[in-house]
Amino acid sequence: MSSTYGRVLRTPGALSFSVAGLLARFPMSMVGISTILAVQAVYGSYSAAGTVAATHIVASAVCSPLLARLVDAYGQARVMTPAIILSALALVGLIVATPTRADLWVLMVLSALAGALGGSMGSLVRSRWTLVLSTPDDLHTAFALEAAFDEIVYIVGPVLATALSTSPALPVTSGWIAALVLQVGGGLWFLSLRGTEPPVHGHRRREHLGGAPTARTTPVLRRGAAVAVVVVFLFSGSMFGANDVAAVAFATELGQKSAAGIVLAGWSIGSLAAALVYGTRSWGWPLWKQFLAGTVAVAAGASTLMAAPNLIVLTAIMALTGMAIAPTLTTGYNIIQVTVAPSQLTEGLAWVGTSLNIGVSLGSLLAGYVIDARGSHGGYLLVAVTAWVSVLAAVAALGALKQARSHASLDAAPQA
DSSP states (O other), rough: HHHHHHHTTTSSOOOOOOOHHHHHTTHHHHHHHHHHHHHHHHHHHHHHHHHHHHHHHHHHHHHHHHHHHHHHHHHHHHHHHHHHHHHHHHHHHHHTTTTTTTTHHHHHHHHHHEEEEEEEEHHHHHHHHHHHSSSSHHHHHHHHHHHHHHHHHHOOOHHHHHHHHOOTTTTTTTTHHHHHHHHHHHHHHHHGGGGGGOOOOOHHHHHHHTTTOOOOOOOOGGSHHHHHHHHHHHHHHHHHHHHHHHHHHHHTTTTTGGGHHHHHHHHHHHHHHHHHHTTTTTOSSSSHHHHHHHHHHHHHHHHHHHOOOSSHHHHHHHHHTTHHHHHHHHHHHHHHHHHHHHGHHHHHHHHHHHHHHHHHHHHHHHHHHHHHHHHHHHHHHHHHHHHOOOOOOHTTTHHHHHHHOGGGGGGGSSSO
């Protein structure tokens, strides 16, 4: 296993941009929980905290593909350096405004700006891998490695943010401060590594400037396989969001609310282990079969969560089910990579994060209503339903998924 990952990480420049990208991704798992803890502590309202946190998620989901499109047109450093700096300044605004009990709308604006300008670091990193690696097997390994890094971010980030924000020796904004340091330090380090930055695609730039494009490029969301992946992950995200709320409700019903975080870590632990194994070899099945098998495996595991009699069994089931998550996400990224044109790669990859984030928000919202009426069992029923809807979406889109092809032929004319 180590030799497989070592091979891709020994690619010139790869270790630096991958580690920098890992650090820069931590805010995506830290800002939300830090917002809830800080705003609730100062304002004494969970609804206010949830509202401010939600504005960050929604703004990030909506604006990430737009920023990614600009990145494809103008380059990573030119677009994302000012964007990250502005996002960081908005986060500084939150750190300053919250302890002074500023009006809630001020916090919402600052939270939205921080999310809207943060970008999708995962898509930027994966775009660099497609530049420095030349074989599909190596790219498969690199994407699996990044899926593992995503899980590390979601295992460590919330724990770190919670520990900092709730420490009596530190200000309640400490989670935000840590996220700020990682965003600026990791992000600017990543963007300074110009040797591995993907080239600007000239015809996309001319389109943004209002000039005549040199090639007719089909928009990302008009490519059937890309749309299929986005829709499937929208429902998968809904499952993740519903599960988050259901796990907290189940732990609360058992009088063990503080253990909910450990239970939820089961997803990520199983997914992390699977990602590391999945990336060590090339699998014989075509991408569409791997994608469908992954969604079915996740749905099958999610359907058993409601039968768990206690938190120990629930955590074990979630870890086993989580082992299907990273391979499915990796395959989805692979389908995007071979479907969209090179001039659209960052945007295409960013749509994955957008669909997952929107799904998580919708799933969390709907689960709240269901759990209020039916308890945690109703929440886990919703988890199962959304998981199987993602399977139905994948089955309905099999025709498009089977047509995913190498991007070499997707641009209608050579670039000038």
